Amino acid sequence: MSDVQTLQEKINYDKTFDCVQCGYCLPACPTYETMERETHSPRGRINLVKLVAEGKASIKDLQEPIEKCLGCMACTTVCPTNVQYGQILEGAKEVIEDHQVKSVWQKKTEDFLFESFFPSGKWMNTLGNLTWFYQRTGLQAFANLLSLTKLAPLHLDQFEQVIPVQPSPKERAKRAKRYMRKRPATAKVAFFTGCVMDSVFFETNQNTIELLLRSGLEVVLPEQQTCCGALHAHSGKINDSRELAKRNIEAFEEEKADYIVNNAGGCGARLIEYHHLFEEGTSWHERAKQFVSKVKDISEVLVEVDELxxxxxxxxxxxxxxxxxxxxxxxxxxxxxxxxxxxxxxxxxxxxxxxxxxxxxxxxxxxxxxxxxxxxxxxxxxxxxxxxxxxxxxxxxxxxxxxxxxxxxxxxxxxxxxxxxxxxxxASPVARQDGPRQTPFQKGSE
Ligand code: SF4
Ligand code: SF4
Structure with missing residues (x-):
């Protein structure tokens, strides 16, 4: 296959023809509204992808408009011709990533973040515990008093202010992998805990387990699960995303659960698209389809079971x-x-x-x-x-x-x-089976 054909295939050139340039998507696009540029609209981005595939624009021309796309997919909900913008966007990101020249430092940082940090439950726990240490030992107050947080890069000082109070390492360590019910369960749930969700919003994950238990369900947390791969796909690292999908499929298959439940919209969106990562007709595609058929957001399950x-x-x-x-x-x-x-x-x-x-x-x-x-x-x-x-x-x-x-x-x-x-x-305050309950309304607990 020639380089041009490879590029056209990767960038989903054939899918760009579904766009009839009607512009119905423009009012739905947040970046078009705030940046007021055609190149920063869905239609403009699709056109640019087409031009790059035809060799009439460079990948560099595409980079900024694609990087400024939120990937919110609001455009897809109003498109009359059902343009597969998500796949076009993902292809464009992959091509940009392939052609980017990076410093050794940038490459090493990215490799650590995407290959070691996000996929590792241990690293995510460590992040949560370090945040707890920072919050509880007075370091945070000290750093804020001396305005040291303002020295943090990438406006991280803003985010530092809104991170919730973290549970102690002891409390994190208490979490079980299996939650059985005294009465027979109506169904078995395998809970996808997520990476950031489990690190920064650990208590919300605990509350999720509790709500599922109260709904009469058995809950397991497959030990080998890992990051969903959304962050990798958003960064054009499709191969990494695919590898993580395989690990999750394997981890959840073992449990033979009725539902695979998550509580993070971004993770859920990646999980239900796992089959798109594999070629049709392959065994991984079939396994991914099985996996996807069980994926549900917590709200769907709670409404369906209706026991709360x-x-x-x-x-x-x-x-x-x-x-x-x-x-x-x-x-x-x-x-x-x-x-x-x-x-x-x-x-x-x-x-x-x-x-x-x-x-x-x-x-x-x-x-x-x-x-x-x-x-x-x-x-x-x-x-x-x-x-x-x-x-x-x-x-x-x-x-x-x-x-x-x-x-x-x-x-x-x-x-x-x-x-x-x-x-x-x-709204449903009953004691939790694994210890005291915390909600964002009960701040400051250890
Ligand atoms: S609504 Fe769909 S077909 Fe119309 S311009 Fe937007 S992406 Fe193209
Ligand atoms: S995904 Fe969102 S930001 Fe990107 S083009 Fe579509 S509507 Fe605009």
Whole structure:
């Protein structure tokens, strides 16, 4: 195969012809709205991909517009010809990655992050424990007092402010791998814990296990599971993403569970697309399809099983910020809203533009901080119009981003961001089987 053919295949040239240039996607695209450039719209990006495949534009021309795409997939929900933008985007990222010249330092850092750090449960635990140490020993207060955090690169000082209080290493270590029920379980759930989710939002994961148990389900946490590979795919590292998919498929197959449940919109979107990583007709493609058929967001399972009782009224207004990957890729829209509406006393007010991305998009807000904050400011205008007590969301990235938005708007006295699972726990406060329960509403516990 010639170099041109290889490039055209990788970049999904044939799929670009599905775009009829109608422009219906333009109003749905957050980057087109905030950057006001055709090259930063879905149509413009698809055109650029086509031009690169035809040798009429360089890969360098493509790089910036593709890097500034959130991957929110809002464009795909309004496209009348069903353009497979996700595959075009992923192909473009892979080609850009293949042609990028990197310094030895950059390469080593990336190799460590993508090959060792994110896929390792041990590293993720260590990150959580180090954060706990930093928060609990006074180091954080000291660093903030001397404004040392401002020296951190990539605006990490902003994120440091919104990381939740971490549980102690002892508490992390207490977690079991299997949660059996005294009464026979109605179904078996294999819980996909996620990398960032399990590190930074460990308590939300614990609450997830608890809600599943209360719903009459048996819960297992397959030991060999690893990162879903979304961060790798977003960075054009498709081969790495494929390898992680294989490891997860193997780890979850062993358990023969009825459901593979996750609580992170971004991870779930990657998990349900595992079959696209393998050639049709191969055994891995078949195994991936089996895996995908069991993947569900926690909200879907809780609605389906319908066993939870919400006894504690929540007397404030909340709004729901959907995760783009959960709605636009997984197609999970109504279950979170159905669950929120079941909570007594709660007032749910919907955003004018819930489908407008919050600007988090994996690590977009770290790499493209300024652009991400422009998008977040649009979102926060919509939120502040409602002035809720809580912004409820279903993805770790969105959760941190909404916390950042609250800080930027200086409304943290009366508003917080919370994962749906933690809100449900607050409305259903029964002691957990594996120890004391913590929610974001019970801050400061060890
Ligand atoms: S809506 Fe679809 S077909 Fe129309 S310009 Fe956008 S991507 Fe192309
Ligand atoms: S994925 Fe989102 S940011 Fe990217 S082109 Fe589509 S709508 Fe725009």
């Amino acid at each position: 009782e919400f006894t504690t009224p929540i007397d404030y207004t909340v709004t729901y910020q959907p995760s783009c990957h959960m709605t636009n890729v997984q197609g999970v829209k109504s279950p979170p809203l159905e669950l929120i509406r079941k909570i007594p006393g709660i007032t749910l007010k919907e955003l004018d533009r819930p489908d407008f991305c919050c600007g988090s998009a994996g690590i977009y807000n770290i790499i493209n901080y300024e652009e991400s904050m422009d998008i977040l400011d649009v979102k926060m205008k919509d939120v502040c119009r409602i002035d809720p007590g809580s912004i409820v969301t279903t993805n770790p990235g969105c959760l941190l981003q909404m916390k950042l938005g609250i800080e930027r708007e200086k409304v943290s006295d009366g508003m917080e961001a919370v994962h749906l699972v933690d809100l449900l726990m607050e």
